[in-house]
Amino acid sequence: MSSEDLRHRNLTLHFNRLEPSVEKCAGELYTVFSDIGEPWFREYRTSERLFGADSALTEDEKIALKKAKLGNSNPALVLKSLSMLGIK
Numbered sequence: 001m002s003s004e005d006l007r008h009r010n011l012t013l014h015f016n017r018l019e020p021s022v023e024k025c026a027g028e029l030y031t032v033f034s035d036i037g038e039p040w041f042r043e044y045r046t047s048e049r050l051f052g053a054d055s056a057l058t059e060d061e062k063i064a065l066k067k068a069k070l071g072n073s074n075p076a077l078v079l080k081s082l083s084m085l086g087i088k
Helices: 003-008 019-043 059-069 075-084
Strands: none
Touching: 059 075
């Protein structure tokens, strides 16, 4: 979701120390996940959809995913994923 999409939906995803601010941000996060995130994951849950012509993945990403599914993942991409997820 782009920052333009957030503005269009009047979502800031900002908060401060005050509880109402945190609650507002939590509600906005719920909106993003339920309205955009969950439908996206539902749509792309199958390999056929991920590897299709209108996939959100680039050709390089499709190749890397195919290799990973065969047990030959790229360690640099695995590390990048873990970093993006805040795991490493």
